[in-house]
Amino acid sequence: MDTTKKTIIVFSGDLDKVMAAFIIANGAAAMGDDVTMFFTFWGLNTLRKAEKVQIKTKKSFLQAMFGWMMPRGADKLGISKMNFGGMGAPMMKMVMKQQNVTSLPELIQTAKDQGIKMIACTMSMDVMGIREEELMDGLEYAGVATYLGEADEANVNLFI
Amino acid sequence: MDTTKKTIIVFSGDLDKVMAAFIIANGAAAMGDDVTMFFTFWGLNTLRKAEKVQIKTKKSFLQAMFGWMMPRGADKLGISKMNFGGMGAPMMKMVMKQQNVTSLPELIQTAKDQGIKMIACTMSMDVMGIREEELMDGLEYAGVATYLGEADEANVNLFI
Amino acid sequence: MDTTKKTIIVFSGDLDKVMAAFIIANGAAAMGDDVTMFFTFWGLNTLRKAEKVQIKTKKSFLQAMFGWMMPRGADKLGISKMNFGGMGAPMMKMVMKQQNVTSLPELIQTAKDQGIKMIACTMSMDVMGIREEELMDGLEYAGVATYLGEADEANVNLFI
Numbered sequence A, B, C: 001m002d003t004t005k006k007t008i009i010v011f012s013g014d015l016d017k018v019m020a021a022f023i024i025a026n027g028a029a030a031m032g033d034d035v036t037m038f039f040t041f042w043g044l045n046t047l048r049k050a051e052k053v054q055i056k057t058k059k060s061f062l063q064a065m066f067g068w069m070m071p072r073g074a075d076k077l078g079i080s081k082m083n084f085g086g087m088g089a090p091m092m093k094m095v096m097k098q099q100n101v102t103s104l105p106e107l108i109q110t111a112k113d114q115g116i117k118m119i120a121c122t123m124s125m126d127v128m129g130i131r132e133e134e135l136m137d138g139l140e141y142a143g144v145a146t147y148l149g150e151a152d153e154a155n156v157n158l159f160i
Helices: A015-030 A041-047 A061-069 A088-098 A104-113 A122-128 A144-152 B015-030 B041-047 B061-069 B088-098 B104-113 B122-128 B144-152 C015-030 C041-047 C061-069 C088-098 C104-113 C122-128 C144-153
Strands: A005-010 A034-039 A117-121 A140-142 A156-159 B005-010 B034-039 B117-121 B140-142 B156-159 C005-010 C034-039 C117-121 C140-142 C156-159
Touching (some): A005 A015, A005 A144, A015 A088, A015 A104, A015 A156, A015 C041, A015 C144, A041 A122, A041 B015, A088 C061, A088 C122, A117 A122, A122 B088, A140 A144, A144 B015, A144 B156, A156 B156, A156 C144, B005 B041, B034 B041, B034 B144, B061 B122, B061 C088, B140 B144, B144 C015, B144 C156, B156 C156, C005 C015, C015 C104, C015 C156, C034 C041, C041 C117, C041 C122, C061 C122, C117 C144, C140 C144
Parallel strands (some): A034 A117, B005 B034, B005 B156, B034 B117, B117 B140, C005 C156, C034 C117
16 A cells, blocks of 8 residues: 555543554654644644743633633643542653653654644634634644545544 | 545533534535444433433333433533533533534534434443433434444544 | 454543443454454553452552552443442443343453454553553554554544
């Protein structure tokens, strides 16, 4: 088979699931595949900048509240099990470091370096009040139709 | 490529995940694809009628208990994160309304109008004691073999 | 279509999700498909032996802690919703038994009998400090590249 394509919808904002998504994506890209990651709902938190950003258009009260409560970027994500009020994630990161597992910020950088297409779901951004200027650089912005177009060209499509 | 087919297993009963499933399904149907949604486990709650229904065969005690505790239909689903004892879902719905995002009941109606095939998993219905008369009209009833037959004809298969 | 192939990533360690994975896998195998299940992160707990095992290389403190806290095998898994501090799983098992639904340990045995390839993710094993001697017999051990090779040959690939 020639170069093939993979798509991953990153719906989850849990550290463990997002890491799994990037490990699969980077593995496929390393094997020569085209990879598209589509970040939607909680998955968008992965792409947020760590620092507070001046935004151009005011958020609604509820959007601002979501913004305050949701984790600001890859370093702040919790884990889906045994989170222990936030202690689970640092513990998991510590043991990953001991085992020389690449951290999530490094996995994201590798994804960029390998030319993985990272798309932020614009409809979810509207709902959660997340603005382009709050997200990392190098993303594309699109909706479900774009995702479906990519998936139609791919031979593996995952929802994580 | 001609018309292609998509299948989505809706295992989750969380408002946010179920909405994602219907947004993808409706998007694909709007682009001319055949779409099959297979509702199993908690996903079945999406299809429950809002009102209590007279059923023909008695439920076991445990089934009745599951029935009482599980959400009765699309309007009652909670969200997978920041549910805040049930407050998260109304907040999410409010912000979606502000952003003119179609509500879940409307998404379901659109799915029906577009001819999306919605299958309720009969094995899960047996386990949870959910009867046909408790679910919305227009569904098909089948098991895993039917799902697999549909998936074999599809080019995108998601588990949500 | 000839015999086709299916892959399932079992990321979740929740009884309900793991059962769904095995029901789909066994269904496909019964229809003549090749099936590969790739167990990673919490999904690995499904494969743990119920008894404490003498291991060859010492675990780090954090790994040992994960080991103590994570469920030891298919019989110990909780459910993803309405777990009620562990009571949900026995209740779910009881009602499944009433409905003559095959139990998870039986589903796993059927999967083995049908020749389903079960792969334990070595990277996750390293992170969680899970050793081969702690897992059931008859598994293969590999990483993401092996998964991707299998997925490239399959027509249905799910992430559960």
